[in-house]
Amino acid sequence: MASGTSVNGTSIGNGASMNGHHGFSIERLQGLVQRGRVHSSIYTDPAIFELEMTQIFYRSWVYIGHASEVAAPGDFRLRTIGRQPVILVRGNDGVVRVLMNRCRHRGAVVCETESGREKVFRCWFHGWTYDNTGKLLSVTAPEGYGEDFSVEEHSLTPAPRVEMYRDFVFASLSPQGPALVDYLARATSMIDLLVDASPHRQIDVSAGCHKTVYNGNWKLVGMDGYHPNFVHASVIAMWQRKADSGMGATHRSDPFDGKAATYVRDLGNGHAMLDLRQHRLDHYPDYAKFLASTPGGKEYMEAMFARDDEERARTLLAIAGDPHVGVYPNMQLIHNQIRIINPISPTQTEVIMFPVLLKGVSPEINALRLRQHESFYGPASSGSPDDGEIFERVQRGMLAQVEPWIDISRGLSREFVDSDGSIVANVTDEVPQRAQMRQWLALMTGENSSSAAAA
Ligand code: FES
Numbered sequence: 001m002a003s004g005t006s007v008n009g010t011s012i013g014n015g016a017s018m019n020g021h022h023g024f025s026i027e028r029l030q031g032l033v034q035r036g037r038v039h040s041s042i043y044t045d046p047a048i049f050e051l052e053m054t055q056i057f058y059r060s061w062v063y064i065g066h067a068s069e070v071a072a073p074g075d076f077r078l079r080t081i082g083r084q085p086v087i088l089v090r091g092n093d094g095v096v097r098v099l100m101n102r103c104r105h106r107g108a109v110v111c112e113t114e115s116g117r118e119k120v121f122r123c124w125f126h127g128w129t130y131d132n133t134g135k136l137l138s139v140t141a142p143e144g145y146g147e148d149f150s151v152e153e154h155s156l157t158p159a160p161r162v163e164m165y166r167d168f169v170f171a172s173l174s175p176q177g178p179a180l181v182d183y184l185a186r187a188t189s190m191i192d193l194l195v196d197a198s199p200h201r202q203i204d205v206s207a208g209c210h211k212t213v214y215n216g217n218w219k220l221v222g223m224d225g226y227h228p229n230f231v232h233a234s235v236i237a238m239w240q241r242k243a244d245s246g247m248g249a250t251h252r253s254d255p256f257d258g259k260a261a262t263y264v265r266d267l268g269n270g271h272a273m274l275d276l277r278q279h280r281l282d283h284y285p286d287y288a289k290f291l292a293s294t295p296g297g298k299e300y301m302e303a304m305f306a307r308d309d310e311e312r313a314r315t316l317l318a319i320a321g322d323p324h325v326g327v328y329p330n331m332q333l334i335h336n337q338i339r340i341i342n343p344i345s346p347t348q349t350e351v352i353m354f355p356v357l358l359k360g361v362s363p364e365i366n367a368l369r370l371r372q373h374e375s376f377y378g379p380a381s382s383g384s385p386d387d388g389e390i391f392e393r394v395q396r397g398m399l400a401q402v403e404p405w406i407d408i409s410r411g412l413s414r415e416f417v418d419s420d421g422s423i424v425a426n427v428t429d430e431v432p433q434r435a436q437m438r439q440w441l442a443l444m445t446g447e448n449s450s451s452a453a454a455a
Pocket residue numbers: 103104105106107108123124125126127128
């Protein structure tokens with residue numbers, strides 16, 4: 001085997017050559033991601049999926065949850081990193097941890113309940129008991145263990161690295177790698193757009209979540225400004241009618257018609273956004289009028305203008321906590337939600353959506369945020385189910401493999417590098433798809449993203 005990582009007999013690494021029938025050399029992976037197109041096997045091949053788990057989900061920073069979900073000591077939430085079960089938990093010492101959900105005895109999950117508040121986790125298999133910091137408190141019938149058995153050495157295993165950015169908790173299963181802020185890079189200021197929309201600069205993610213599973217690949221989700229007028233045609237028409245009648249001031253013309261001042265932005269490291277800032281600012285007066293008519297809206301605006309300079313306050317209000325950013329590989333901040341993307345198999349994906357409340361605004365404004373979220377993303381909503389349906393149609397279509405390439409070239413001829421170094425084009429262009437595929441290739445081959453082949 002060539003030097004590098006071994007995954008189920010798959011060899012990759014420095015100049016690795018083919019390693020048997022299922023091997024992926026760097027050259028082969030590079031051949032799958034070409035200028036303006038990708039090979040559809042990356043969405044369908046189980047061996048590629050296995051490699052994604054190891055090279056992407058078990059190495060890079062993965063979003064786990066928000067600290068406000070585990071606000072009190074003992075609060076916990078079950079999450080996954082790729083397929084590996086973890087517990088996001090705040091210990092009695094106040095520290096937020098990400099612990100592998102695996103008993104140190106014979107490997108059973110020690111927590112089966114999705115969320116709650118516990119002082120201890122007691123394994124069902126033989127009763128080993130851990131406290132909420134992960135420390136093993138006791139084993140049952142301890143006389144069966146010799147003197148060389150150390151309770152102290154059998155605590156629940158923490159994820160090798162855990163860091164927070166503004167209470168967004170990320171973990172990495174790799175002991176080495178860039179610090180979280182360096183990995184997030186330009187995406188930090190987009191996360192700020194959400195958090196700073198709160199007059200207290202704090203968000204609350206404890207309102208709950210809902211989950212949806214679709215039969216399609218995880219890489220299909222989100223960051224596409226080309227589809228809304230087709231997949232969501234009926235709801236956009238409805239918004240337009242409401243706007244025309246003066247009832248729909250929150251929906252400010254069509255940002256996806258290709259003519260609005262809306263852009264896509266490649267932020268580096270696979271992070272990308274639909275940059276709606278200018279468009280929302282253009283429609284700020286209408287939005288401010290709407291906000292002023294909502295209980296607590298005037299106070300909200302006053303608090304923001306008192307806190308920040310005029311340009312910043314206006315931007316934060318206009319964006320309304322919607323940076324529309326995807327943080328690679330598994331988190332997206334879209335509309336009023338934080339979204340986690342969990343790959344289950346090459347052809348199945350779970351999406352968990354957490355509506356976000358802003359601390360320091362009126363209950364009416366937060367209620368409106370929840371209603372807007374339910375309206376487009378809820379189980380019986382007008383938007384999200386259509387997205388799941390189209391992803392499944394893509395997955396079915398990709399079974400036809402005589403011509404196996406997927407085109408992601410839109411906007412290549414008109415994209416440009418902005419003053420901050422990000423790549424920008426029209427909102428309907430496939431800059432985010434190319435950004436994500438560039439990072440995909442860099443992580444899959446273990447090479448630095450800046451040296452990976454251009455997607
Ligand atoms: S597997 Fe947990 S106590 Fe035995």
